[in-house]
Structure formats: structure tokens, C-alpha cells
Amino acid sequence: MFDHSVEGRSLQSRIFCALMGRPWFLRGIYPAFSARYMRAQTDADRRARAHAIAAVNSPDGARAVSELWRSFAAPNHDLSAAARRRGVTLTTPLRQSARCCLQSAVRRTRRRPHR
Numbered sequence: 001m002f003d004h005s006v007e008g009r010s011l012q013s014r015i016f017c018a019l020m021g022r023p024w025f026l027r028g029i030y031p032a033f034s035a036r037y038m039r040a041q042t043d044a045d046r047r048a049r050a051h052a053i054a055a056v057n058s059p060d061g062a063r064a065v066s067e068l069w070r071s072f073a074a075p076n077h078d079l080s081a082a083a084r085r086r087g088v089t090l091t092t093p094l095r096q097s098a099r100c101c102l103q104s105a106v107r108r109t110r111r112r113p114h115r
Contacts, residue, residue: 014073021070023062030056030065 019025031053040046055061071077 017069017073021066021073023056023059023066026056026062026066026069 020029034049034052038045038049040049056065
């Protein structure tokens, strides 16, 4: 299902990280993404999620979070080769959440004009 690149990351993962590196996309997808990722169960979880959403809705917060996500798509961020040398297997538990949120964001951005 996921075609791994030479660097060890799937094309979908790299595209998702590159898109999350764009503030306009991040603002649109973050509420759904954070809900799937966090699966808040306590009031503290819900407060943390609310603060994170508020942060990405501010210009400085969106810039900081999008720069972090953009760095995940960079080749020097991939640790697969180093992990293999040490006999460690890396897993990506967020693939399903990322795919679901990406599909949701694409639907929403089709309805909204590009900013």
C-alpha cells in the first residue's frame, strides 16, 4: 500500500509533511488531524488540543508548526538508514490518521478559494 522511497519514507508521508509545511493547509487540516491524532480522553487532553488549534490559527504559531512539519519532508530528517544500521525498525503509526485527514482537507480546500 505504501511505496517506500530510497530514503525509507513513503511518497504519501513526504507529500503529507510537505503540505503540513504550508500554513494555509495546516490551518485547514489541523482541527481534524489533532482530533484523530490525540483522541482526547480527559479535560487536560481537550485543553491541550484547544491550545494547539489556537496556536496554528495565529500567524506566528502557524509559521512555527508548519516549519516543523516542512522539516519532516527534508532528506536529512529521515533516520531510516541510521536505524537500520543499529538493527532498529521504525514504524509510522500516523499513516492512517494522515491519510484520513489529508482526504478531509482536500475536500475542504476544494470548497474554499486559495488564500
